[in-house]
Amino acid sequence: MPTIIFHSPDGSSHKVDARVGASAMETAVKVGVPGIVAECGGALSCATCHVFVDSAWIAATGIADEFEDEMLDDAETPRTPTSRLSCQIRVTDDLDGLELTIAPEQ
Amino acid sequence: MAQPHADVLIVGGGEAGLGVADELRALGFAGTITMAGEEPRLPYQRPPLSKGYLSGDSDDESLELRAPEYLREQGIDVWLGRRVASVDLTDQGGSAVFDDSTSVAFDRLVLATGAVARELPVPGAELAGVHSLRSVADAALIRDALRAGGPLVVIGGGFIGLEIAATARARGLSVTVVEAAGRLLERVCAEPLSDFCLRTHRAAGIDIRLDAAVVELVGTDVGAVSGVRLADGTLLPAEVVIVGVGAVPATGIAEKAGLECRRGIVVDPAGRTTHPRVVAAGDCTEQPHPHLEGELLAIESVNNAVEQSKAAAHTLLGLDPPARGVPWFWSDQGGMKIQIAGVSHGHDGYVVREEAERITVLYFRGGTLIAADVANNPRDFMAVKRAVAERRTVDRERAGDLTRSVKDLLREGA
Numbered sequence: 004m005p006t007i008i009f010h011s012p013d014g015s016s017h018k019v020d021a022r023v024g025a026s027a028m029e030t031a032v033k034v035g036v037p038g039i040v041a042e043c044g045g046a047l048s049c050a051t052c053h054v055f056v057d058s059a060w061i062a063a064t065g066i067a068d069e070f071e072d073e074m075l076d077d078a079e080t081p082r083t084p085t086s087r088l089s090c091q092i093r094v095t096d097d098l099d100g101l102e103l104t105i106a107p108e109q
Numbered sequence: 110m111a112q113p114h115a116d117v118l119i120v121g122g123g124e125a126g127l128g129v130a131d132e133l134r135a136l137g138f139a140g141t142i143t144m145a146g147e148e149p150r151l152p153y154q155r156p157p158l159s160k161g162y163l164s165g166d167s168d169d170e171s172l173e174l175r176a177p178e179y180l181r182e183q184g185i186d187v188w189l190g191r192r193v194a195s196v197d198l199t200d201q202g203g204s205a206v207f208d209d210s211t212s213v214a215f216d217r218l219v220l221a222t223g224a225v226a227r228e229l230p231v232p233g234a235e236l237a238g239v240h241s242l243r244s245v246a247d248a249a250l251i252r253d254a255l256r257a258g259g260p261l262v263v264i265g266g267g268f269i270g271l272e273i274a275a276t277a278r279a280r281g282l283s284v285t286v287v288e289a290a291g292r293l294l295e296r297v298c299a300e301p302l303s304d305f306c307l308r309t310h311r312a313a314g315i316d317i318r319l320d321a322a323v324v325e326l327v328g329t330d331v332g333a334v335s336g337v338r339l340a341d342g343t344l345l346p347a348e349v350v351i352v353g354v355g356a357v358p359a360t361g362i363a364e365k366a367g368l369e370c371r372r373g374i375v376v377d378p379a380g381r382t383t384h385p386r387v388v389a390a391g392d393c394t395e396q397p398h399p400h401l402e403g404e405l406l407a408i409e410s411v412n413n414a415v416e417q418s419k420a421a422a423h424t425l426l427g428l429d430p431p432a433r434g435v436p437w438f439w440s441d442q443g444g445m446k447i448q449i450a451g452v453s454h455g456h457d458g459y460v461v462r463e464e465a466e467r468i469t470v471l472y473f474r475g476g477t478l479i480a481a482d483v484a485n486n487p488r489d490f491m492a493v494k495r496a497v498a499e500r501r502t503v504d505r506e507r508a509g510d511l512t513r514s515v516k517d518l519l520r521e522g523a
């Protein structure tokens with residue numbers, strides 16, 4: 004089972020076992036990792052699951068597509084080049100060890 | 110045996126019920142929280158039921174809102190498959206009686222009972238193969254029925270009806286949508302968006318009949334639906350019929366307990382009902398209209414359930430509720446995504462911005478931008494949502510200028 008490390012805005016870090024096929028957002032929210040709101044539950048409609056992908060991992064996660072990109076433009080926390088909506092990151096075995104920093108404002 | 114007791118009893122384990130429980134813990138509440146839900150499952154998301162759950166893109170596990178371990182750790186005691194039949198209220202709290210006559214006492218009560226699908230008052234509505242969609246159990250039945258193939262007739266051209274129609278059509282079924290009004294989504298958005306939806310769904314091969322009243326559902330000898338009869342005599346063949354004609358707030362126990370209810374349980378912006386020990390949140394409520402003085406509004410959306418539940422949790426702890434965000438909503442219909450920011454009801458005019466594959470409708474009241482409906486335009490949705498929150502507006506005269514982006518126009522203001 005791949006593990007994902009979430010760095011929360013409150014400074015805490017959480018190592019969470021992730022189900023392959025689930026999204027990174029879902030992985031965090033289900034076990035109460037603080038910081039991700041995810042109001043639309045992963046429907047790519049709210050931009051409240053904003054994370055910064057550790058730059059070493061951006062090749063593995065890929066970057067936002069056009070729709071996600073437009074959503075990120077007005078996210079509460081200004082976006083960075085490695086910003087993603089975590090509901091759009093699908094967990095695969097290749098993402099074992101992925102580190103995501105949760106944007107402070109959602 | 111002594112009667113069990115909860116410091117806070119939550120009736121209903123949906124988005125709103127879970128939202129209250131979560132927020133109480135986030136605020137440091139250390140008392141006992143019991144959540145009683147009539148469904149046999151832990152809190153789950155409803156939006157995918159008319160979308161990915163029917164197409165197979167999302168499964169039971171992805172619907173679940175929180176892991177069981179998390180609920181345990183948080184000390185949120187969830188009682189599944191328990192329907193509250195009535196509650197007795199006193200000055201100190203009260204007690205709730207379940208269908209099986211057992212009961213639980215509480216100090217404070219949260220009503221988060223949601224809504225039920227409205228029934229279609231025509232002969233034949235009880236035939237096999239006729240479904241409505243509210244719960245995952247309904248969705249599982251519909252998913253199986255659609256697997257057997259069509260033709261499918263969807264009665265009602267609202268969000269849920271159109272989502273199901275689009276999902277089924279994408280799976281290759283023959284689909285007809287029957288709408289009594291003259292346009293789709295009539296109650297919720299302006300004509301240009303209705304027209305945009307109509308064109309999109311027709312282009313995908315969905316047969317849409319407007320101004321079409323259903324008078325009867327016709328069945329076979331063995332009681333299975335076989336067709337839908339319209340007022341003009343047309344008989345539409347159907348193996349599966351979905352009734353998507355709206356939802357009715359579940360106010361039964363609130364009414365019996367003497368709380369003020371109109372269409373829904375009447376609450377103030379802090380989630381208070383007319384009893385000091387009872388709050389309510391989500392689809393079962395009606396609340397003050399955001400810009401029409403003296404009017405009440407029911408808002409059936411995840412965002413509303415989440416925001417109202419936060420307010421209700423604060424109220425339970427004697428705290429002022431946080432400022433309310435801009436209400437918003439989304440609907441995925443096949444490849445089309447509708448997003449709504451703000452409450453357009455009560456607008457006095459709108460401006461349309463339409464391009465090939467996308468549309469934005471900006472709503473105004475007294476010269477101020479109050480809301481937007483968009484289809485396939487996340488950039489405008491996000492920009493307007495933020496602008497409405499910050500009370501920024503655009504000049505109505507220039508709002509339709511497609512050479513300028515909405516974001517640019519917002520920057521300039523009115």
Ligand SMILES: Cc1cc2nc3c(=O)[nH]c(=O)nc-3n(C[C@H](O)[C@H](O)[C@H](O)COP(=O)(O)OP(=O)(O)OC[C@H]3O[C@@H](n4cnc5c(N)ncnc54)[C@H](O)[C@@H]3O)c2cc1C
Nearest residue numbers: 121123124125146147155156193222223391392409410411
């Ligand atoms: C098919 C479908 C698609 C949707 N799509 C979208 C969408 O795309 N976007 C969006 O924003 N919103 C959508 N919604 C709306 C959204 O799901 C609701 O607004 C939200 O679920 C409301 O939450 P709630 O907790 O108030 O009610 P619910 O989620 O309905 O939960 C209420 C719960 O209370 C239980 N209950 C009721 N009475 C009792 C009782 N007496 N005793 C015990 N338990 C009881 C019910 O069984 C239910 O489990 C959709 C809804 C449906 C049905």
Ligand code: FES
Nearest residue numbers: 045049050052090
């Ligand atoms: S959860 Fe809403 S966009 Fe990711």
